[in-house]
Amino acid sequence: MSRVRVHNFSVSLDGFAAGEGQSLEAPFGHAGGRLTEWFFGTRTFHEMHGTPGGSTGADDAFASNWGPGIGAEIMGRNKFGPQRGPWADEDWKGWWGDDPVFRTPVFVLTHHPRPSITMRGGTTFHFINAGPTEALEAAREAAGGLDVRIGGGPSTVRQFLAADLIDHLHIVVVPIILGRGERVWDGLEDLEQRFDVETASTPSGVAHVTFTRR
Amino acid sequence: MSRVRVHNFSVSLDGFAAGEGQSLEAPFGHAGGRLTEWFFGTRTFHEMHGTPGGSTGADDAFASNWGPGIGAEIMGRNKFGPQRGPWADEDWKGWWGDDPVFRTPVFVLTHHPRPSITMRGGTTFHFINAGPTEALEAAREAAGGLDVRIGGGPSTVRQFLAADLIDHLHIVVVPIILGRGERVWDGLEDLEQRFDVETASTPSGVAHVTFTRR
Numbered sequence: 001m002s003r004v005r006v007h008n009f010s011v012s013l014d015g016f017a018a019g020e021g022q023s024l025e026a027p028f029g030h031a032g033g034r035l036t037e038w039f040f041g042t043r044t045f046h047e048m049h050g051t052p053g054g055s056t057g058a059d060d061a062f063a064s065n066w067g068p069g070i071g072a073e074i075m076g077r078n079k080f081g082p083q084r085g086p087w088a089d090e091d092w093k094g095w096w097g098d099d100p101v102f103r104t105p106v107f108v109l110t111h112h113p114r115p116s117i118t119m120r121g122g123t124t125f126h127f128i129n130a131g132p133t134e135a136l137e138a139a140r141e142a143a144g145g146l147d148v149r150i151g152g153g154p155s156t157v158r159q160f161l162a163a164d165l166i167d168h169l170h171i172v173v174v175p176i177i178l179g180r181g182e183r184v185w186d187g188l189e190d191l192e193q194r195f196d197v198e199t200a201s202t203p204s205g206v207a208h209v210t211f212t213r214r
Numbered sequence: 215m216s217r218v219r220v221h222n223f224s225v226s227l228d229g230f231a232a233g234e235g236q237s238l239e240a241p242f243g244h245a246g247g248r249l250t251e252w253f254f255g256t257r258t259f260h261e262m263h264g265t266p267g268g269s270t271g272a273d274d275a276f277a278s279n280w281g282p283g284i285g286a287e288i289m290g291r292n293k294f295g296p297q298r299g300p301w302a303d304e305d306w307k308g309w310w311g312d313d314p315v316f317r318t319p320v321f322v323l324t325h326h327p328r329p330s331i332t333m334r335g336g337t338t339f340h341f342i343n344a345g346p347t348e349a350l351e352a353a354r355e356a357a358g359g360l361d362v363r364i365g366g367g368p369s370t371v372r373q374f375l376a377a378d379l380i381d382h383l384h385i386v387v388v389p390i391i392l393g394r395g396e397r398v399w400d401g402l403e404d405l406e407q408r409f410d411v412e413t414a415s416t417p418s419g420v421a422h423v424t425f426t427r428r
Contacts, residue, residue: 014399179403185228189393201413207421
């Protein structure tokens with residue numbers, strides 16, 4: 001059976017995985033780049049964005065697991081873009097340019113379906129109004145036997161965890177106090193009891209915590 | 215100037231530093247021993263309680279910094295015991311037996327002062343109705359030039375952090391989702407900007423995060 005995986009999911013010490021006030025100018029809201037700084041430095045991030053260089057140490061070892069073996073992604077609408085409610089602007093094709101980093105089908109969860117968008121490089125965005133189980137069925141079918149990645153944001157990850165649909169969860173504890181934004185852990189008391197858990201700190205100051213389903 | 219230090223302060227991934235429902239039978243509420251398991255295994259903990267053995271690795275290296283250089287402790291009333299409101303039972307002398315582990319003056323913050331209690335081994339409990347600044351003045355005077363430890367619980371640590379009175383904060387991120395209890399980070403947005411922060415994971419699965427005032 002293909003696995004359902006979450007990778008490179010940064011969380012502050014106070015449990016926020018996104019800042020407050022996402023907008024076109026501030027994709028991460030008031031958090032800015034603070035949650036993802038450890039990731040921006042890695043070779044994996046540089047390769048995603050076509051820039052040379054990047055670290056190849058422990059942070060990159062974790063970051064690079066993001067792609068291999070993945071056949072489809074599911075993301076929440078708030079990860080896809082800053083618009084809320086009915087689509088005022090169907091020209092919006094995500095934050096990732098003409099040639100998005102995904103290179104697989106991507107299922108965007110939204111109450112407002114719209115036609116699929118085929119991008120360069122193998123990414124197709126599908127827009128579906130579906131709960132976690134139904135969305136996962138569609139993504140599994142599209143993934144052709146490969147794994148499905150749950151790409152975020154926080155409420156999407158939380159919903160899939162609550163439905164016990166995640167096999168591998170890689171979070172990155174970033175030692176900052178964000179104070180406000182979107183909490184990821186609400187309603188997930190005792191989550192760890194369904195998983196084997198390991199923790200590894202790296203010189204960038206973060207702690208990578210992996211949850212592997214028992 | 216003597217420093218103000220917090221040591222061995224365990225926090226869950228969702229930011230709780232104590233469980234819900236503290237009582238005589240359950241000093242940590244529904245958290246049980248889950249927040250402090252890493253500590254119970256160390257030689258430092260064993261020595262505190264007069265039992266042989268215990269680990270002497272990385273967890274103990276952090277744990278053992280608790281005592282040296284400390285001349286007084288300040289703790290919240292909820293750390294001292296499970297009673298709330300006026301003291302119904304003045305026979306209660308804390309969780310720590312006749313010969314408490316502190317071996318210094320200990321200032322217990324309470325709206326209901328009562329006479330000081332001198333215990334064996336150098337511990338004296340003083341009960342004062344005071345805010346952080348005033349309590350620290352009293353503790354500093356009693357500490358005779360040594361450092362003052364803020365012993366918890368969560369709301370006491372939070373108040374001293376909010377008042378910017380902490381020089382060294384050692385927290386231990388425990389990879390569990392507690393779900394309910396007492397949050398430590400509320401109202402402390404951007405706290406990390408006043409500190410140099412380091413993170414070190416250990417084989418027990420926790421991450422020690424130290425905040426050293428800039």
